[in-house]
Amino acid sequence: MTRFKNLFRRLFALCFLGGALALTGPGLASGTEAVDPHAEPNVFLGAVANNMLAAVKADPKALAGDTTAITALVREYALPYVDMERMTRLAAGRYWREASAAQKAGLVDAFTGTLIRTYSGAFTKVTSGTTISLLPFRGDAKADDAVVRTTISQSNAPAIGVDYRMARTDAGWKLYDLNVEGIWLIQNYRNQFADEINRSGVDGLIEALKKRN
Numbered sequence: 001m002t003r004f005k006n007l008f009r010r011l012f013a014l015c016f017l018g019g020a021l022a023l024t025g026p027g028l029a030s031g032t033e034a035v036d037p038h039a040e041p042n043v044f045l046g047a048v049a050n051n052m053l054a055a056v057k058a059d060p061k062a063l064a065g066d067t068t069a070i071t072a073l074v075r076e077y078a079l080p081y082v083d084m085e086r087m088t089r090l091a092a093g094r095y096w097r098e099a100s101a102a103q104k105a106g107l108v109d110a111f112t113g114t115l116i117r118t119y120s121g122a123f124t125k126v127t128s129g130t131t132i133s134l135l136p137f138r139g140d141a142k143a144d145d146a147v148v149r150t151t152i153s154q155s156n157a158p159a160i161g162v163d164y165r166m167a168r169t170d171a172g173w174k175l176y177d178l179n180v181e182g183i184w185l186i187q188n189y190r191n192q193f194a195d196e197i198n199r200s201g202v203d204g205l206i207e208a209l210k211k212r213n
Helices: 002-009 041-058 067-081 084-092 094-098 101-125 185-212
Strands: 131-134 145-154 157-169 172-180
Touching (some): 041 145, 041 157, 101 185
Antiparallel strands (some): 131 145
16 A cells, blocks of 8 residues: 555646546646547547646646645646546445445545545656656547556656546546556555445445545
C-alpha cells in the first residue's frame, strides 16, 4: 500500500477524469483547449491531461504547493472528468449490490474525498518542466472501453508510465481506472474496501474513509 501511494502521489492527479462538459469560458488557464468527450480516446485524454497541467502551472499558489489552491484545481479540472460512481462500484465489488441507496451515495461521496485528498498532494511535485507524453494508441478507437498509455516526466523525479482506462457512455468517454507502473487503482482499493467492510460493514467503510479525508 505504501508503494502504491508513493507512486500515485507522483502523478499530480491530472488523470482522473471524464465527463460531458467542455472546458471553455472565462477563468481558464492560458493554453487551455476544449475537451471533446466524443473524440478518439487519446485525443480526449491528451486534452484533459494538458489542461490540468496548464492549470496548475498557471496558478502561482498551486505551483508553490498550496494545498487549498491545488484542491480547487482538482475539483475544477479533474473531478468533472472521472466517473466516480463507476469507480466506487467497481472498488466495492459484490458489496455494492448489498448496499442501500443511501449507503451507495455515502460511499461515492466519501471515496471522492479520499481520492481528492490523496492525489491533490501529488500536485506539489509539479514544476514548470513537468510534461505528459501520449504513447501510440494500440486499441480500437470505436470500442466501448479503451486504455490510453502515457509517460509523465518531471525534472525532480524519474519518469513514470501511467495507463488510463475509460468507458464510452452516452455523454462520451469517462475515465474510471488507471495503472501506475503495474498497479491498478481499482484493484488496490477493492482489497482495502473488502477488508474494512468485513470488519465493520459498509457504514464502517464510509466512516473510515471520511476520517481520512
